[in-house]
Amino acid sequence: MQRRVQPLRSLDDFPTPPWATRALCEWLLAEGEPLASLTCREPAANRGFMVRPLSEHFASVDASDIGDYGMGYRQEDYLFPFELPAVDWTITNPPFTLADRFIERALATSRVGCAVILRAAFLEGVGRYDALFSKCPPAAVLQFAERVPMVAGKVDPAASSATAYAWLVWRHGQSDTRLHWIAPCRKRLERPNDYPAEAA
Numbered sequence: 001m002q003r004r005v006q007p008l009r010s011l012d013d014f015p016t017p018p019w020a021t022r023a024l025c026e027w028l029l030a031e032g033e034p035l036a037s038l039t040c041r042e043p044a045a046n047r048g049f050m051v052r053p054l055s056e057h058f059a060s061v062d063a064s065d066i067g068d069y070g071m072g073y074r075q076e077d078y079l080f081p082f083e084l085p086a087v088d089w090t091i092t093n094p095p096f097t098l099a100d101r102f103i104e105r106a107l108a109t110s111r112v113g114c115a116v117i118l119r120a121a122f123l124e125g126v127g128r129y130d131a132l133f134s135k136c137p138p139a140a141v142l143q144f145a146e147r148v149p150m151v152a153g154k155v156d157p158a159a160s161s162a163t164a165y166a167w168l169v170w171r172h173g174q175s176d177t178r179l180h181w182i183a184p185c186r187k188r189l190e191r192p193n194d195y196p197a198e199a200a
Helices: 018-030 051-055 096-108 126-133
Strands: 039-042 060-065 087-092 110-119 140-144 165-171 178-182
Touching (some): 018 051, 018 165, 039 051, 051 060
Parallel strands (some): 087 110, 140 178
Antiparallel strands (some): 110 165, 140 165
């Protein structure tokens, strides 16, 4: 039930519903992060569904993507070895098969930390444990109590999902992973302009 079938070399175009990003920002604020004075990067900006709620909370959001989705964001390969100026936070929904590399790059270019939203199945796997979690565990795993519906190519208010998602949050200097649940919040955090007209 947790399969998302995409062609090889796909951009893994499953945009994040804005309410799920607002839930992360609320958690960070509750943890004492002064988001309004911090900078953020979203390197897999897609159509901006994560950029917009991040912009509601952060002082600035640097948005880019390897693909051109017609939003005017800078087009670049985040994983290409070019120099990136540091930001306070990197927050993104990376392609699942490249998530490990996105996390490594984000930690190297973020002063405070990074957060990625991924299928909960990302926490499994001996290879990933050996290469990532045993050496650099997240500070927090934020498991959604309600499902976050992600569908190919759009956000859809009518969509449902059998796939479980969680935010994995890394903070420099914190290595004891804490598990938290994000209580049901979709209805409270959705906004009327979150969804394009064609998805209604």
